[in-house]
């Protein structure tokens with residue numbers, strides 16, 4: 001190999017995308033006493049590295065169960081899931097998760113919450129400071145670094161939760177209705193903030209919601225699930241401009257997709 005080729009390959013390795021999720025034939029049955037409940041049936045889903053994919057579906061269709069399986073918090077009964085070819089057998093630093101409920105440590109400041117994961121891994125204090133500075137900046141929380149969670153609004157708490165997940169350097173962000181508890185205006189602001197973070201970090205995002213507008217605004221692709229048993233109904237590419245300004249919500253393509261999705265989900269309890 002000549003020098004030029006070897007330099008070119010180094011460049012490819014440096015910039016090559018990571019965080020591809022592959023879900024193949026996943027099935028899940030819950031057993032409670034003598035009763036069994038089929039929560040997921042034969043789920044196949046490929047999410048590309050750096051892609052932003054949203055799973056949209058009615059309550060109880062198994063969205064959270066599927067995300068928990070990818071997070072390694074729940075075991076499937078059938079099928080396999082992997083990230084970049086590494087089979088998921090439990091939680092791992094390659095996957096960061098943010099839930100609807102605020103899961104911050106109340107006794108730690110914003111900065112300490114963000115530094116918690118790196119500290120557990122034994123990262124030096126200087127490096128930890130650099131990491132928290134980066135994510136405080138990206139999530140626009142710099143001036144709140146010394147506050148405690150109870151001194152923050154709901155939107156700020158979710159920004160800290162996202163910063164804390166990113167501080168562990170995950171390849172994949174798994175977001176389970178992270179803005180579900182926020183008021184309408186804060187929710188819109190958080191959607192823009194999340195896209196900003198995704199743009200800067202380029203992690204793969206698998207996002208769950210039952211909000212059609214949220215799914216369209218955020219995603220490159222929407223996967224619609226149905227219940228009884230939980231299964232994938234249909235996938236929709238979102239062909240909106242890459243830059244999602246608030247005006248995108250009035251785009252003919254946005255309105256068309258909203259009609260299509262609402263039609264598909266009309267008889268479901270969304």
Ligand SMILES: Nc1ncnc2c1ncn2[C@@H]1O[C@H](COP(=O)(O)OP(=O)(O)OP(=O)(O)O)[C@@H](O)[C@H]1O
Pocket residue numbers: 030031032037039057058059060061062063064065066210230
């Ligand atoms: N640990 C469990 N034991 C028994 N049943 C469960 C368990 N976890 C989930 N289920 C059932 O599996 C189904 C799917 O639940 P899941 O939380 O994945 O749905 P979801 O689509 O995320 O719903 P929501 O939008 O309301 O959060 C539900 O009917 C739920 O009652």
